[in-house]
Amino acid sequence: MKILVTGGLGFIGSHTVVELLQKNYEVVIIDNLSNSSISVLEGITSITQKSPQFYKLDLKDKLELSEFFEEHQDLDGIIHFAASKAVGESVEKPLMYYENNINTLVLVLQEMRRKELSNFIFSSSCTVYGQADELPITEEAPVKKAESPYGNTKQIGEEIIQEYAKVNSDFSGISLRYFNPIGAHESTQIGELPIGVPQNLIPFITQTAAGKRKELSVFGDDYPTQDGTAIRDYIHVVDLAKAHIVALERLIQKKNKKNYEVFNLGTGKGNSVLEVIHAFEKVTQQKLPYKIVDRREGDIIAAYADTTKANNDLGWKAELGIEEALKSAWEWQLKQD
Numbered sequence: 001m002k003i004l005v006t007g008g009l010g011f012i013g014s015h016t017v018v019e020l021l022q023k024n025y026e027v028v029i030i031d032n033l034s035n036s037s038i039s040v041l042e043g044i045t046s047i048t049q050k051s052p053q054f055y056k057l058d059l060k061d062k063l064e065l066s067e068f069f070e071e072h073q074d075l076d077g078i079i080h081f082a083a084s085k086a087v088g089e090s091v092e093k094p095l096m097y098y099e100n101n102i103n104t105l106v107l108v109l110q111e112m113r114r115k116e117l118s119n120f121i122f123s124s125s126c127t128v129y130g131q132a133d134e135l136p137i138t139e140e141a142p143v144k145k146a147e148s149p150y151g152n153t154k155q156i157g158e159e160i161i162q163e164y165a166k167v168n169s170d171f172s173g174i175s176l177r178y179f180n181p182i183g184a185h186e187s188t189q190i191g192e193l194p195i196g197v198p199q200n201l202i203p204f205i206t207q208t209a210a211g212k213r214k215e216l217s218v219f220g221d222d223y224p225t226q227d228g229t230a231i232r233d234y235i236h237v238v239d240l241a242k243a244h245i246v247a248l249e250r251l252i253q254k255k256n257k258k259n260y261e262v263f264n265l266g267t268g269k270g271n272s273v274l275e276v277i278h279a280f281e282k283v284t285q286q287k288l289p290y291k292i293v294d295r296r297e298g299d300i301i302a303a304y305a306d307t308t309k310a311n312n313d314l315g316w317k318a319e320l321g322i323e324e325a326l327k328s329a330w331e332w333q334l335k336q337d
């Protein structure tokens with residue numbers, strides 16, 4: 001079985017490529033290295049002792065993409081990670097986000113249509129729920145107006161796939177709504193490589209503990225939560241990667257109930273920012289300097305997944321806890337210069 005992984009050198013993509021190779025899938029990666037490094041390929045090879053095919057290709061390049069699909073007409077599935085993902089940047093550069101996240105999705109689907117390929121997995125996000133009215137969040141929760149162009153690209157992306165699936169019964173697609181992916185591979189050969197100032201909590205924590213940043217800012221301690229800080233569902237990236245294989249196999253084995261489905265991927269458990277800080281200090285024995293600052297615009301109070309659908313229909317469950325994830329993120333940080 002041959003699988004195309006777009007954005008396969010990125011954080012979640014690289015961990016998924018490792019899981020695919022370890023399950024003996026043939027993997028072809030497309031990545032333009034806009035938010036990743038070619039060294040990730042060595043990390044993948046060193047873990048798996050296998051070398052996936054790699055194409056340094058920008059999905060925005062219609063011609064090159066067509067040539068790629070001409071060459072690879074025998075794909076059994078596509079996992080589409082490639083996208084820009086910085087919320088703040090998306091507010092500054094909305095057109096760049098719509099071009100890179102929406103145009104490329106359309107181009108990939110057009111190529112799939114041309115080559116009569118099905119089995120498509122899309123990286124979506126729990127941002128589509130905004131601040132959900134009920135917790136934990138089920139897939140039935142309404143999609144709320146996006147807070148940023150980035151969030152909007154995920155909502156529009158899902159709609160595009162759904163509408164395409166509606167009129168193409170041969171096509172099968174799944175959108176996976178990730179909660180908060182964190183951690184790194186236990187080998188410490190691959191992990192999260194944020195470029196510039198990290199936007200997410202965990203790389204900020206590990207860089208602060210490593211002395212690269214003076215202190216961590218905790219945005220708001222007056223939220224209506226038990227300790228006043230915001231709550232998220234942190235899922236180990238290796239668990240997340242494994243869910244992609246399960247979702248892909250559901251499509252390949254035609255076990256899907258509809259030709260377009262949506263699943264939440266989280267642990268089902270929420271942790272506050274202060275809980276994460278204390279868990280990090282406990283597992284790493286590092287003291288983390290932090291200060292409480294004002295709330296950050298656009299941040300929601302709490303989000304954690306109802307994972308019943310993923311557990312029952314996909315037969316997948318997150319196995320690793322937050323402490324394992326934080327430990328792996330720290331070990332990965334220690335390997336960086």
Ligand SMILES: NC(=O)c1ccc[n+]([C@@H]2O[C@H](COP(=O)([O-])OP(=O)(O)OC[C@H]3O[C@@H](n4cnc5c(N)ncnc54)[C@H](O)[C@@H]3O)[C@@H](O)[C@H]2O)c1
Pocket residue numbers: 006007008009010011012013030031032033034035036057058059060080081082083084085100104123124125126178179180181200
């Ligand atoms: N990390 C998260 O917190 C999170 C949460 C929810 C959803 N997602 C989604 O999951 C996917 C993967 O996220 P990630 O954290 O691994 O991000 P990442 O930035 O580490 O990986 C994305 C990869 O895609 C590549 N890429 C971007 N645009 C491209 C293009 N036009 N052509 C070819 N390659 C391109 C980048 O170089 C990068 O290697 C994204 O779609 C993201 O929006 C991420």
